[in-house]
Structures are given as C-alpha cells and as structure tokens.
Amino acid sequence: MTDRYLEDFAVGQTFRSGRRYIDKERIKTFAAEFDPQPFHLDEDAARNTIFGGLAASGWHTAAVSMRLLVDSDIKPAGGIVGAGFDELLWPRPVRPGDELRVESEVLEVRPSRSRPDQGLIKVRTTTLNQNDEAVQVTIGNLLVQRRPVATETV
Amino acid sequence: MTDRYLEDFAVGQTFRSGRRYIDKERIKTFAAEFDPQPFHLDEDAARNTIFGGLAASGWHTAAVSMRLLVDSDIKPAGGIVGAGFDELLWPRPVRPGDELRVESEVLEVRPSRSRPDQGLIKVRTTTLNQNDEAVQVTIGNLLVQRRPVATETV
Numbered sequence: 001m002t003d004r005y006l007e008d009f010a011v012g013q014t015f016r017s018g019r020r021y022i023d024k025e026r027i028k029t030f031a032a033e034f035d036p037q038p039f040h041l042d043e044d045a046a047r048n049t050i051f052g053g054l055a056a057s058g059w060h061t062a063a064v065s066m067r068l069l070v071d072s073d074i075k076p077a078g079g080i081v082g083a084g085f086d087e088l089l090w091p092r093p094v095r096p097g098d099e100l101r102v103e104s105e106v107l108e109v110r111p112s113r114s115r116p117d118q119g120l121i122k123v124r125t126t127t128l129n130q131n132d133e134a135v136q137v138t139i140g141n142l143l144v145q146r147r148p149v150a151t152e153t154v
Numbered sequence: 155m156t157d158r159y160l161e162d163f164a165v166g167q168t169f170r171s172g173r174r175y176i177d178k179e180r181i182k183t184f185a186a187e188f189d190p191q192p193f194h195l196d197e198d199a200a201r202n203t204i205f206g207g208l209a210a211s212g213w214h215t216a217a218v219s220m221r222l223l224v225d226s227d228i229k230p231a232g233g234i235v236g237a238g239f240d241e242l243l244w245p246r247p248v249r250p251g252d253e254l255r256v257e258s259e260v261l262e263v264r265p266s267r268s269r270p271d272q273g274l275i276k277v278r279t280t281t282l283n284q285n286d287e288a289v290q291v292t293i294g295n296l297l298v299q300r301r302p303v304a305t306e307t308v
Contacts, residue, residue: 030217033217034217034218034220034221035217035220035221035224036221036224037224037233037234038233039233049232049233050232050233050235050297057217058236059216059217059220060217062213062216063187063188063189063211063213063214063217064188066188066211066213067187067188067189070189070190070191078204079191079192079193079203079204080191081204082212082244083243084241084243084244085239085241085242085243086240086241087238087239087240088238088242089237089238089239090236090238143204
C-alpha cells in the first residue's frame with residue numbers, strides 16, 4: 001500500500017492491526033531490563049500486589065502497541081513520528097497469554113503553520129486484548145508530510 | 155531507604171536518578187522488535203529522514219526513563235504504578251552514546267475519594283541527556299498507598 005500524505009487523512013478514518021501474543025517470559029525479561037518491579041517479574045511476588053498477579057509493564061504494552069501500529073495500514077508518509085501525546089492510559093493490566101491488537105481513529109488533521117511541507121494528525125489509538133477490553137488508550141499527535149507539489153512539465 | 159507513603163510526598167519535592175548509557179546496538183534491536191522504522195534501525199537509512207541520523211525509538215527512551223525512575227529515590231510504597239499520563243513529549247532525539255538521567259518533581263498530592271487506603275501523586279519527570287537537554291517530558295499520575303493507621307495496643 002502507498003504511504004499516506006497529510007491530504008490522504010480525514011477525521012473519522014479508522015485503521016486496524018493484526019494481533020500479537022504476549023509471552024510470559026518476555027514480560028519478565030522486558031521488566032528485568034526496564035521496569036524491575038515485583039508485579040512485572042515474578043508470579044508469586046505479584047500475587048500480593050495491586051495487580052493480583054503477573055502483569056506486563058505499561059511500557060512493554062506501549063512498545064508492543066507501537067509495533068502493531070507500525071505494521072497496521074495507517075502508514076503515514078515519512079513514517080510514524082510522534083510529536084507528543086495528550087493522553088496515555090492503561091485501563092487494565094496486560095496478562096501473560098493475552099493477544100493484543102490496536103485500533104486507531106483520526107481525530108484531527110491540520111497543516112503546520114511553521115513548516116509548509118508538514119502537518120499533524122491527532123490519533124486516538126486503543127490497544128485491545130482478546131476479549132476486546134481496552135488495555136491502553138493514547139491520544140497522540142503525529143507529524144505527517146504533505147503531498148509534494150508536482151513540478152509542471154511543459 | 156524506606157518507601158514513601160502518600161503522607162511522605164509534598165508538592166515541590168524533587169528526585170534524581172543515576173545515568174544510563176544508550177548503546178547503538180540496543181537502539182537497533184529495540185527498534186527491530188518494537189518500532190521497525192528506518193530512522194531507528196540503520197544509520198544510512200536514517201540520514202535522509204526527519205531525524206537526520208540514527209535515533210532511539212521514543213518508546214525505548216520511555217522504557218529507559220522508567221528504569222531510571224525505578225532506580226531513583228522516589229520509591230513510592232507499593233511500587234511505581236502509573237494510573238495515566240497527562241502528557242508525554244519527546245522534545246529532541248536520543249542518539250547513540252547519549253547518557254540519560256531523570257529528574258522528577260511532585261506537582262500534586264491528593265488522597266483517593268473512592269479508596270481510603272490510596273492516593274495519587276502527579277509527577278513531572280524530565281529525561282535529560284549528557285548536555286542537560288530534555289529528551290522526554292512526562293506528566294504522570296502515580297498510585298501511592300496511604301500510611302497504614304497504627305492499631306492501638308493497650
């Protein structure tokens with residue numbers, strides 16, 4: 001599929017991804033490197049915490065969600081480049097064996113005031129588990145290239 | 155150091171971390187798993203992109219920042235549990251060889267209305283490189299346990 005320029009995006013468009021399985025061992029190794037807290041590292045230690053059992057680090061969920069978004073058909077020209085997020089929520093934990101997917105909806109499309117070759121799209125991306133429960137919601141602003149003006153050939 | 159209960163936090167408190175080196179190969183392997191885009195995977199391919207050279211995935215920066223925060227002296231009782239973020243920005247790219255650290259400032263402290271044993275602190279966490287330039291800014295809401303009421307012993 002061809003990459004989308006700013007002019008190809010419109011409010012209300014939605015994009016979906018494939019699925020990705022969350023492996024118990026990867027939850028633990030990700031946490032050991034980036035988020036070494038008992039509820040992300042060990043089933044027994046996790047039992048008496050707020051999570052009541054082993055849960056993926058939110059940053060692991062965020063990273064997997066990014067992978068799903070990159071592999072989805074949203075495909076902005078110039079790549080997926082986040083200028084910043086207005087919101088990032090983890091409404092429920094991700095558990096070993098979950099299968100995640102993302103759904104994105106375009107909320108805003110606007111040209112950049114300072115850079116005539118660029119624009120921004122505001123996108124809500126919801127990460128869902130196999131029961132269609134939201135495990136992450138982000139509202140992000142992505143930089144998108146504008147369609148190059150065709151050079152006139154006489 | 156003892157973990158901090160909600161009652162131990164106050165607006166204006168700041169916490170600092172140690173430093174963590176960002177390795178070029180880890181930038182690429184993180185990206186290959188979670189954010190496989192040219193500007194995060196390959197120096198040559200990155201040169202003609204918006205980043206003008208290899209840059210870490212923002213989610214890699216976020217994960218490293220979490221590790222720095224976990225290892226810092228903020229230490230909320232019950233662990234660092236994010237209820238959600240009001241803001242997440244990456245003001246400049248993280249490059250191979252950067253050394254990152256975090257600084258956190260408590261912006262708000264409030265008891266939970268629905269759960270008498272819990273509260274929330276709002277924390278701005280800035281990730282800085284070796285030149286003291288901000289590479290990530292988050293404003294997050296962390297769940298923190300309240301200090302248990304001592305049982306009276308006669």
